[in-house]
Amino acid sequence: MTRTAHEVDSNADDVPHATAPELPSRFVTSIAFGTVLQPLNSSMIAVALVGIRTEFAAGTSVTWLVSALYLATAVAAPAMGRLADVFGPRRTSLAGFALVGLASAAAPFAPTVPALVACRVLIGIGTAAQYPCGVAMVRRAADRLRARSGNALASLAVCSQVSVALGPSLGGLLVGALGWSGVFWINVPLVVLGAAVMLRWGPADPPSPVGRGARARALLSVDPVGMALFTVSLTALMFWLLSLSEDPQWWWLAIAVPAAAATAWWSLRGEDPFLDVRLLGRSALSLTYLRTVVTYTAFYCVFYGFPQWLEESRGLGPVGAGLVVLPISAVGVVATLTANRLQRNRSHWLSLTIGSAALCAGGALLLVPGASAPIPLLLVIAAVLGLPNGFNNMGNQRAMYAVAPAWAMGAASGLYRTSQYVGANLAAAVLVLTFGARPTDAGLHRMGLAVAGIAAFLLVTAVYGTAVERHRAA
Structure with missing residues (x-):
């Protein structure tokens, strides 16, 4: 049976490459560095919640500092991956670094818990870019160099494992030295270093759309309507799941199901849906x-x-x-x-x-x-x-x-x-x-x-x- 070009391409990595080299270590380092940000930020916050609760007299509302990051990441990850397919994974990754750095620098000055939650949402969006962009860069580099991708994928997995586990220990040291704001300040040098490594060794992107009209068409190709429908459906689903811990709020599910159906309908009618x-x-x-x-x-x-x-x-x-x-x-x-x-x-x-x-x-x-x-x-x-x-x-x-x-x-x-x-x-x-x-x-x-x-x-x-x-x- 004859396969299409896309099918051949999508399964190219299944073919044994006994003589093919692995990706250069400089590529792997630059790609893997950014992927530590999300798991690190998801686990460091655990040791800072008591200090935040005390300073803001916030009560249980501080738990949204945990949930907001997961919710933002769950929604933003496919969006950032889609942007990476349009604008290039390295550019999208660098934009994510910038967002994390700005939000982390602003977070220690947040006047209220909702403002701090907003900073966590922005951090979640910025960190969400790193994994899909990393995998896309691995695929581009492996295809271009005809190299194996196993070491790069393993590096992404190892970085995620290690940073999640070390997050509470690192967070404890930072909170002890700098207070709860330390878990935000640490992101600033990390994103500066990550961006520098990415600019120096990260696999180059294809040419970017030029001109205001070309950029606008590229943004429209990301399908903002489909993105909004997907965001509503997934956000409502997450709120329903989170409500199961106390009093299930079934009306969130009543929003999620129609929104998911609308997402599917919109996707099927578009040529290049989100x-x-x-x-x-x-x-x-x-x-x-x-x-x-x-x-x-x-x-x-x-x-x-x-x-x-x-x-x-x-x-x-x-x-x-x-x-x-x-x-x-x-x-x-x-x-x-x-x-x-x-x-x-x-x-x-x-x-x-x-x-x-x-x-x-x-x-x-x-x-x-x-x-x-x-x-x-x-x-x-x-x-x-x-x-x-x-x-x-x-x-x-x-x-x-x-x-x-x-x-x-x-x-x-x-x-x-x-x-x-x-x-x-x-x-x-x-x-x-x-x-x-x-x-x-x-x-x-x-x-x-x-x-x-x-x-x-x-x-x-x-x-x-x-x-x-x-x-x-x-």
Whole structure:
């Protein structure tokens, strides 16, 4: 059967490149540097909330500093990916750096919590640009140099893993030295350094549209109407998910569903829509997004739920809980590197099978500890819980990269990122349902059952995917 040019291009990375070189390290460094900003900002804020609450006498409203970043990132990631496809990923990445730097410099002077939340929204938009732009630059550079992209994709995954885990520790040092504003000030030198590295070594973009008319046509090609409809549907969905923790507000769902239908209708009638429903018609890509949502629901349950239990029920405090969960990060980095090597010659389904099986085992182990559980046992459980992260992350990322068309890699990568943060908000609802008012031993065990159940579903899909791939090969 003859494949179209787009289909050939979209699956080019599936072909073994035994003799092809990896991307130059200078490209990888420049691309990976920016991707630390989002996970770092999502985790550093946790240790600053008490100081912000005290200074502004804000009460529970400070929780929007966490939710606003996830919401902004979930909406902005596909938009930034779409802009990267039109204007070039390096230009879009640099614009994101500038937005993060300006918002972070302004945040310490915010007079109210809503103003601080607005700064977090801008930071979320700016950091959302980095991952889809990074993947798009990887694809452009790999195609141009006829190089393998495995090391670059692994670097993106490792940077994300490490920065999420180190965020609370770094944030604690900054808050201790500079107060809560330190978690914002740190972004300023980071974005200056990141922009300098990007300008020096980042893969060049194709020529930009010139002239006011050309730029206006390029902006219109991003489809602002489709972007607005998608934003309304996803924002309403996120508000509904966040409301599940207290009193479910079903009217948000009544907004989300019609807005999603309108988004699909608008997409089908446009020649170059912001959210190409026809792209989601590629079953392999849409299933990858669905699997990513489910995977990250389990991941964020572990990432936020286990430390809460360690701190409150086990009585380790924030420092002790942070030290106990460090193996999640350390083992996750090793698993990421191992999965990257494994995928050089094997299918991504093998990584997903290993990751799902390990996640199932980790969820089952969460049924064991109680309030008096010994530290060595907790460290072993943390190490097992770190194992699936690298394999699942690399497997899903490689699956998306392999089946998404090269001409829409930025938008496809943005939707992949959005899938992760939809999972994060689903995890918040799961934690409320399992923990209740506080993380008790029984709540930890219920969370473990939920994680194990999710992992069992993922394992079935991975085994099925492996069987289908072998059948096709035969």
